[in-house]
Each structure stands twice: as C-alpha cells, then as structure tokens.
Amino acid sequence: MRAVVVGASSGLGRCIGIGLAKRGARVALMARRRDRLEGAAREAGDGALAIACDVTDEQGCRRAIDEAASALGGIDALVYAPGIGPLAHIADTDAATWRRVLDTNVVGAALVTNAAISALEESHGVAAYLSSVSASLTPPWPGLGAYAVSKAALDKLVEAWRAEHPHVGFTRVVVGDCAGGEGDGLTQFANDWDPQLAAEFHPIWAARNYMSGSLLDVEHLVGVVDGVLRAGASVAIPSVTVAPRPPAHP
Numbered sequence: 001m002r003a004v005v006v007g008a009s010s011g012l013g014r015c016i017g018i019g020l021a022k023r024g025a026r027v028a029l030m031a032r033r034r035d036r037l038e039g040a041a042r043e044a045g046d047g048a049l050a051i052a053c054d055v056t057d058e059q060g061c062r063r064a065i066d067e068a069a070s071a072l073g074g075i076d077a078l079v080y081a082p083g084i085g086p087l088a089h090i091a092d093t094d095a096a097t098w099r100r101v102l103d104t105n106v107v108g109a110a111l112v113t114n115a116a117i118s119a120l121e122e123s124h125g126v127a128a129y130l131s132s133v134s135a136s137l138t139p140p141w142p143g144l145g146a147y148a149v150s151k152a153a154l155d156k157l158v159e160a161w162r163a164e165h166p167h168v169g170f171t172r173v174v175v176g177d178c179a180g181g182e183g184d185g186l187t188q189f190a191n192d193w194d195p196q197l198a199a200e201f202h203p204i205w206a207a208r209n210y211m212s213g214s215l216l217d218v219e220h221l222v223g224v225v226d227g228v229l230r231a232g233a234s235v236a237i238p239s240v241t242v243a244p245r246p247p248a249h250p
Contacts, residue, residue: 001025002072005079009036011187013081018044019222028068055108065115075119077229078127085147087193105150124233126169143201169233176243178216216244
C-alpha cells in the first residue's frame with residue numbers, strides 16, 4: 001500500500017503515519033515542520049518519505065502530492081489528519097481565527113484531495129479524514145465552536161467528494177478522546193489553550209457527559225485506519241467511529 005499521511009509531524013497524524021509504515025505500507029509523510037517530519041520518517045523506517053507541505057498553500061499541496069506520487073509510483077491511500085481547535089467563547093472568535101481554523105481543517109483537506117484525486121482514481125484508492133465526536137455524535141462543545149463547525153463542514157466535504165468521485169473510497173473517521181502516542185506523537189491539540197478558559201469549560205463538558213472518562217489507545221485507531229485503507233474502494237465504508245469504551249461503573 002502506497003500511503004500519503006498529511007499532518008504527520010506530530011499527534012495522531014504522526015502515530016498513523018508511523019503505524020502504517022510498521023504495518024508494511026510505503027508512506028509519504030507530510031506536514032509544515034520539516035525537522036519533526038524527518039524524525040517521524042526515521043521512526044517509520046526504511047523508505048519513508050518526509051515531504052514539507054503547507055495545506056493552506058494550493059500550489060504547495062500540488063507539488064507535495066506530485067512528489068509523493070512520483071516517489072511511491074502512485075497513491076493508494078490518503079489520510080488527512082490536520083486539525084486545530086482554539087479554545088474561545090464563540091462570541092470572542094474573530095474573523096482571523098475563523099479563517100485559520102477553516103483553512104486548516106476544511107480548505108486544506110479540499111486542496112490536498114484535489115491534488116491527489118487523479119492518483120486515487122487511477123488506483124481505485126481510499127481517502128480517510130479524521131473527524132470528531134463534537135461534530136458527529138455530540139452537540140458542539142462550549143469553547144470549541146469553531147472547531148466543531150469546521151469538522152461538520154469536513155464531514156460534508158467528504159460526502160461531496162464521494163458524490164462526484166464514486167470510484168474512490170471516501171471515509172470519515174470519527175475519533176473520540178485520544179491522547180496519541182509518546183513524545184511528538186502526543187496530541188498537541190490543547191497546547192495553546194488559555195488555562196483559565198480550560199478551567200471554565202472543562203466542568204461543563206464533564207457535566208454534559210461529552211467526555212468518555214477514558215482515553216483511546218492510539219494503536220487501536222491506527223489499526224482501524226489501516227483496515228479501512230486496505231479494504232480499498234470496492235468496500236463502502238462511508239464512516240467509522242473509533243472511541244474509547246466508557247469505564248464500567250459498579
């Protein structure tokens with residue numbers, strides 16, 4: 001399997017990229033941060049490629065995908081993992097923040113897919129996009145309104161691609177609470193959150209039972225993604241949810 005993983009320098013994207021390589025895939029890892037990306041490629045092992053890519057740059061996406069397709073001899077699988085979620089009251093979310101979130105979480109996914117679609121159609125490949133329980137399974141979480149809106153838009157984007165390109169398998173991967181791996185594999189989703197806002201919103205999320213109370217083992221997520229990609233476009237998997245089982249209560 002020739003796989004391109006976007007957002008592979010850290011967090012879940014890094015875990016997925018390395019995990020696919022460990023499971024025998026030939027991988028091209030893409031992200032903005034070249035130093036972390038090269039570290040991920042070394043960890044992934046022999047033959048893994050590190051290709052710098054800013055998902056908000058249309059021509060940059062095309063160059064990166066073309067480089068990956070040339071080096072791998074084609075593309076069978078695409079994973080889009082980037083996702084940013086600033087913590088803020090929705091009334092305090094300014095235009096610049098909205099644009100940054102939508103550019104990364106939605107527009108970037110469209111640009112990367114557009115660059116890869118010819119290669120995916122040729123291989124009858126699969127494209128998987130990491131989504132969120134906050135867009136699919138729960139109401140929007142207070143404080144993460146922009147993120148939930150963007151992931152809901154991503155869900156519709158996946159459906160729109162599927163409607164126009166039925167020979168490619170488009171899958172939404174809804175991910176529950178997951179901290180990722182170790183080191184750079186640890187999720188950095190909340191790194192920039194204001195601690196005071198986190199202290200304000202966290203009790204609300206808990207009171208509304210939005211959080212499962214446990215964390216998903218990232219290896220389980222990698223295993224599901226690997227299975228979806230290897231199933232190919234001939235198997236319809238429009239959506240799959242990977243979430244931790246809530247702890248049992250006596």
